[in-house]
Amino acid sequence: MQTNVRMAQAASSAVLPCVSLMTDNSPNPIPSGFRSLDRTPEESRDADAECGMAQKGMALSEDEQLLDRVAKGDQQAMGQIFDRYSRMVYSVAFRVLSDSGYAEDVLQDVFFKVWREPHTFLKGRGSLGAWLAVVARNRAIDALRRRKPTDSVEDVVLVASTNLAAESERNTMIEMVRKVMKALPLEQQASMELAYFEGLSHSEIAARTGDPLGTVKTRIRSALITLRKALES
Amino acid sequence: MNTGGHIEQEDLALYAMNGATPAESAAVRSHLDQCPACRAELEKIAADLSLVAMSVDEQPLPEGARQRFMDRIAAAPEQKPRVEVIPIASAKPTRRAAVWIPWSIAAVMALVAVLLGVGNFSLQHELATDNYQIAQFAADSQHAQKVLDVLTAPDAQHVVLTAGKAAPVPSARAVYLASRGGLVLEASNLGPLPEGKTYELWVIPSNGSAPIPAGLFRPDAKGSASLILPDLPVNVQAKAFGVTIERAAGSPTPTLPIVLSGAAPTS
Numbered sequence: 478m479q480t481n482v483r484m485a486q487a488a489s490s491a492v493l494p495c496v497s498l499m500t501d502n503s504p505n506p507i508p509s510g511f512r513s514l515d516r517t518p519e520e521s522r523d524a525d526a527e528c529g530m531a532q533k534g535m536a537l538s539e540d541e542q543l544l545d546r547v548a549k550g551d552q553q554a555m556g557q558i559f560d561r562y563s564r565m566v567y568s569v570a571f572r573v574l575s576d577s578g579y580a581e582d583v584l585q586d587v588f589f590k591v592w593r594e595p596h597t598f599l600k601g602r603g604s605l606g607a608w609l610a611v612v613a614r615n616r617a618i619d620a621l622r623r624r625k626p627t628d629s630v631e632d633v634v635l636v637a638s639t640n641l642a643a644e645s646e647r648n649t650m651i652e653m654v655r656k657v658m659k660a661l662p663l664e665q666q667a668s669m670e671l672a673y674f675e676g677l678s679h680s681e682i683a684a685r686t687g688d689p690l691g692t693v694k695t696r697i698r699s700a701l702i703t704l705r706k707a708l709e710s
Numbered sequence: 711m712n713t714g715g716h717i718e719q720e721d722l723a724l725y726a727m728n729g730a731t732p733a734e735s736a737a738v739r740s741h742l743d744q745c746p747a748c749r750a751e752l753e754k755i756a757a758d759l760s761l762v763a764m765s766v767d768e769q770p771l772p773e774g775a776r777q778r779f780m781d782r783i784a785a786a787p788e789q790k791p792r793v794e795v796i797p798i799a800s801a802k803p804t805r806r807a808a809v810w811i812p813w814s815i816a817a818v819m820a821l822v823a824v825l826l827g828v829g830n831f832s833l834q835h836e837l838a839t840d841n842y843q844i845a846q847f848a849a850d851s852q853h854a855q856k857v858l859d860v861l862t863a864p865d866a867q868h869v870v871l872t873a874g875k876a877a878p879v880p881s882a883r884a885v886y887l888a889s890r891g892g893l894v895l896e897a898s899n900l901g902p903l904p905e906g907k908t909y910e911l912w913v914i915p916s917n918g919s920a921p922i923p924a925g926l927f928r929p930d931a932k933g934s935a936s937l938i939l940p941d942l943p944v945n946v947q948a949k950a951f952g953v954t955i956e957r958a959a960g961s962p963t964p965t966l967p968i969v970l971s972g973a974a975p976t977s
Contacts, residue, residue: 552783559779564771565764572766581772585779592783607760614763615728647764654765673762678729679720698720704758 540605547595555592566613573617583616618676657707668696717748726756739976860892884951891944895937900929910956912964916949926960948974
């Protein structure tokens with residue numbers, strides 16, 4: 478039952494149509510025995526088909542349960558987390574480093590850190606997949622620029638506003654971001670490329686491209702606004 | 711960077727992408743401490759950027775990558791440190807941190823054992839007559855417990871302070887627990903001090919108020935020094951820590967240059 482409560486809370490943070498059914502912060506009009514998360518697995522699958530909500534709660538909770546097992550030294554659970562997210566982490570690292578050896582170093586380090594310090598990812602701070610993608614990006618940039626690991630910024634990895642644990646939801650959003658990024662004006666694409674995938678500061682981008690600093694900033698702001706609009710629509 | 715009291719979106723994005731300079735990051739962080747609106751905006755930007763990361767084209771894993779990972783964790787199944795260590799500016803931070811924590815806890819446990827042993831010895835001989843000794847023992851135990859609490863508290867901040875990249879470089883590691891005003895500093899490879907001078911540690915508050923003197927220390931012949939629980943006010947959120955060289959009696963305000971410094975991780 479405790480697990481169910483946690484899943485309900487995890488689900489309630491997602492901005493989705495069925496959210497009011499799951500919000501446990503206020504008195505719930507539906508008796509607990511009738512809420513979808515209290516159903517048997519068979520019933521839950523039916524509920525997922527109707528709503529998709531329970532599945533998202535379940536998926537987030539599954540990651541959390543795996544992390545709890547990892548904290549107890551469960552290698553099989555760590556293997557499952559690796560299977561879920563290794564391809565994405567490797568792809569992000571490869572995108573930045575363009576070298577399979579360096580990218581695998583990042584892959585191994587990112588997951589080894591999860592193994593050694595599973596609670597570095599804070600529950601309720603968003604999806605594990607999104608967090609791992611950003612940590613991989615940050616580590617890869619550090620490797621690219623041969624600078625010290627920026628551990629402290631992992632605290633800034635905040636993805637709580639979007640629940641991307643469910644694969645279907647995640648894939649839809651990712652597909653949208655791909656389209657938006659490719660449709661940006663070329664100079665905005667180039668600025669985002671240098672900022673996000675090469676880790677350059679605004680002034681470094683300006684020096685690289687020969688554009689005024691203000692222009693670089695405007696391009697990055699415009700790209701972010703376009704992306705936000707697309708995601709919010 | 712700062713317009714109408716808020717941080718511009720592109721500067722928050724730069725911060726989220728680790729592209730800001732340390733000085734810019736510190737300024738952003740101190741603003742975020744006091745501004746829920748900018749924190750919310752940063753959260754949104756970080757969420758958007760995480761999708762940008764996830765939208766890269768998928769690559770197949772190199773052959774054997776999974777096996778290499780599973781072999782690696784099978785070879786390192788030992789209990790993980792529960793206290794998160796966030797080293798700054800050290801060449802091999804993870805490995806060094808892993809060694810440091812058990813060492814420091816062991817050292818404190820030894821200290822506790824000695825204190826308890828001394829206290830117990832005193833009590834056996836003087837319990838009936840010497841209440842002062844009892845009070846001293848209690849204070850010692852409390853002190854030792856406080857040391858342990860600071861070192862092991864999950865919300866304690868761990869910061870490494872270093873001067874440069876050449877090895878062996880002077881470095882120091884501060885463990886700071888704002889809610890108890892607790893601080894432990896362990897320094898190594900410190901240069902010798904001129905006659906009549908001392909190192910002084912400073913807590914730089916995140917609210918922008920003046921640096922707080924956090925104790926004096928002199929290195930031994932090997933350049934090592936430590937500072938355990940200096941007298942500090944409680945609940946001062948730290949933005950950074952710094953070490954300066956001052957006259958032997960210490961100074962109420964830091965004298966430049968700062969010889970060692972480290973930014974505290976944001977909470």
